[in-house]
Amino acid sequence: MKTVLVAGLGEVGIRAARQLIDTPGVDRVIVAARRLEHSREVAAALHDGAEPYRLGRDDALPAELDAVVAALPGDADAALARRAVGAGIPYASAADRDATLRSLLALDIEAQSRDTRVVVGCGLAPGLTDVLARHAVGALDAVDELHVARWGVAGSESVAEARRTQREEAREWREGELVHEKHRHGELIWFPDPVGARECELVATGVELLVAANPGAGRVTARLGVPPVKRFTPPGRRDPGLGWGAVRVEAWGWRGTARTSVVYGVIERTAVAAGTVLGVTGALLCGALPGLEGAPGSGAFGLGAVVEPVPFLAELARRGVKAAAFEGVAVA
Amino acid sequence: MKAFQRGVLVASIAVAVSVVVKVRSKGPVPPTSGGWRELQGPDFR
Numbered sequence: 584m585k586t587v588l589v590a591g592l593g594e595v596g597i598r599a600a601r602q603l604i605d606t607p608g609v610d611r612v613i614v615a616a617r618r619l620e621h622s623r624e625v626a627a628a629l630h631d632g633a634e635p636y637r638l639g640r641d642d643a644l645p646a647e648l649d650a651v652v653a654a655l656p657g658d659a660d661a662a663l664a665r666r667a668v669g670a671g672i673p674y675a676s677a678a679d680r681d682a683t684l685r686s687l688l689a690l691d692i693e694a695q696s697r698d699t700r701v702v703v704g705c706g707l708a709p710g711l712t713d714v715l716a717r718h719a720v721g722a723l724d725a726v727d728e729l730h731v732a733r734w735g736v737a738g739s740e741s742v743a744e745a746r747r748t749q750r751e752e753a754r755e756w757r758e759g760e761l762v763h764e765k766h767r768h769g770e771l772i773w774f775p776d777p778v779g780a781r782e783c784e785l786v787a788t789g790v791e792l793l794v795a796a797n798p799g800a801g802r803v804t805a806r807l808g809v810p811p812v813k814r815f816t817p818p819g820r821r822d823p824g825l826g827w828g829a830v831r832v833e834a835w836g837w838r839g840t841a842r843t844s845v846v847y848g849v850i851e852r853t854a855v856a857a858g859t860v861l862g863v864t865g866a867l868l869c870g871a872l873p874g875l876e877g878a879p880g881s882g883a884f885g886l887g888a889v890v891e892p893v894p895f896l897a898e899l900a901r902r903g904v905k906a907a908a909f910e911g912v913a914v915a
Numbered sequence: 916m917k918a919f920q921r922g923v924l925v926a927s928i929a930v931a932v933s934v935v936v937k938v939r940s941k942g943p944v945p946p947t948s949g950g951w952r953e954l955q956g957p958d959f960r
Contacts (some may be wrong), residue, residue, distance in 0.1 A: 722960065775951045848951060893959045900954070908960065911949010 585869045586611040588648050590638055590663055591655035592625045594738040595677050595706065598858020599652050599865065600625070602902060604632040606862070608871025613645055638663075648672050652705070652865035654858075656740060657683040664690055664701055671697040673868035677706040677861045679741075680748055681787045684709070691883035701883040705864040706857035708733035708805070709789030711849060712830050713796055713887030714895050715906060719834035719845040720797050721892065726836035729797055731789070732772040732806040734781045735828025737854035745809045754787035756794050756803035772806060774829035775850040775907055781824070783808035792885030800834075828853025846909035859904045860886070863895070872898065 587609055589600040596614075603612045614629070615638035616622040622635035636645055640659075644651075644666060651667045653660050654677040661683060667674040668690050676687055687703040694701050704710050712731040720726045736742045753764045767784040774781060783806035793803050810825050829850045835842070849856065864886060866872045875898055877891040896906055954960060 718959070847954070896954065896959050900959075906954045906959075907951040908954055909949060910952050 584610045584647075585649045585871050586613065586645070586647055587865050587869050588613045588615055588636070588638075588645060588651045589633070589865070590615045590651060590653040591659075592616045592621060593654055593740055594854035595741075595857045595861060596652075596654035597625055597628070598854055599654060599677075599862035600629060600633055602859050602862025603652070603865055604629060605902075606866040606871050609866055609869065613648075615645075644670060644672070649869035650675065650865050652861050652868075653677065654706075654861060656744070657686075661686040665693075668694050668697055668699055668701060671699045673700045673702075675702045675705045675861060675864040675868055677710070677857055678703060679706050679709060679788055680744055681751060681789075684788070684792065688883045694883050695881045698881045700868065700881055700889070702864055702868065702886055702889055703883065704789055704792050704885050705861045707735070707737075707828055707849075707853060707860065708807070708830050709792050710860045710886050711856060711899070711904075712789065712805075712832050713792055713885050714890055714892050715830065715832040715847040715849070716793055716834065717796055717887045718892035718896060718906075719832055719847055720799070720836070722838075722845045723834060723836035723843070724838050726797060726800050726834050728802045728833075728835040729793055729800040730804045730806070730833045730835075731793065732774075732783045732808070732831045733828070734772070734774055734778055734783060734808040734810070734824075734830075735853035736809060737828065737857050741853070742809065742812075745807060748786050748788050748807060749784050749809065752787055753785040754790055755785065755805075756790055756800070758801050761790065770806065772808065772831055773909075774824075774831050775848045776824075778824035778827050778829040778850055781808040781829075789885075792887060796885055796887035826852065828856055847906055848909060849904065849906050851904050856904050859899060859902050863898055863902070864890075 612633040614633045615636040619637035626633045626635040650673045652675045769782045771780045772783045786807045789805045831848045834845045
């Protein structure tokens with residue numbers, strides 16, 4: 584009997600729970616929040632396919648868990664991950680801030696000693712971008728540049744996290760070292776319609792995960808665009824891309840003797856895409872989706888390092904999160 | 916006083932023109948040509 588705990592019942596957590604309930608190999612889904620009343624409301628909204636549970640900082644984890652998936656703010660995420668790893672339970676996190684990713688990756692040695700896994704960055708970016716990046720790199724004989732970008736946020740807490748990320752130091756990977764980039768270089772990135780062209784700033788989040796999963800890339804950058812909060816929109820000027828989330832992954836390298844690029848993108852409601860990635864990762868960690876696993880082993884990793892890109896993307900597509908390739912002439 | 920009024924008039928015209936340009940603009944032109952195609956097939960390419 585496979586049991587998965589979903590911690591953090593915001594927009595992403597609820598979608599992850601929905602995905603887990605819809606996975607045939609998962610028998611029991613427990614939805615946990617600090618307030619029991621909130622978890623009861625969510626369980627009821629999921630048509631009682633999930634069990635409510637109160638999970639404060641001092642409350643014990645439910646018994647006989649096969650995996651924990653979390654969509655929590657930074658500190659709470661790391662604290663719960665430590666408890667799960669201490670109990671030998673696999674853990675997947677949708678965290679998207681650099682500091683949180685580092686504190687989760689720091690559990691690597693303990694996870695190895697407990698023979699369990701921590702998979703970090705299981706959202707839109709980092710997360711889906713890491714899987715698309717590996718897929719894009721797999722289409723090239725050699726990769727030299729990797730650029731990922733995300734547009735969109737999944738709720739008010741996600742807006743705050745994204746704004747904090749943009750205020751933090753921007754870093755990029757350049758020829759074997761992480762370089763602090765003083766200028767954020769807001770750049771227009773072309774996502775699939777209806778998002779289209781959006782200005783995205785250079786950020787540090789997820790760069791190290793991309794480097795770890797694609798060691799051949801000489802230059803790696805990550806960008807983030809946050810939709811503006813508009814109080815007034817002139818008639819006829821409504822932005823059709825505002826409610827959407829999108830990612831774009833661009834890999835440059837060599838195929839034979841020709842330098843070429845591979846560009847992948849995804850468009851979906853941000854919370855739906857992030858929740859689906861988190862839910863599928865949770866199902867994978869509890870053993871309900873064994874075909875998606877790339878390199879089994881214990882420790883702490885980014886999503887791109889643990890999954891097999893093709894079956895993972897196919898599973899996401901089956902659940903409605905579909906990737907697309909750009910066909911045309913990209914400009915470096 | 917006349918110079919001040921003239922300045923206010925020029926500034927007002929500039930604001931009005933910039934609002935019209937902003938509202939009527941078509942947005943940026945893509946630096947690429949091509950389109951997006953859903954990934955398909957056994958290799959998902």
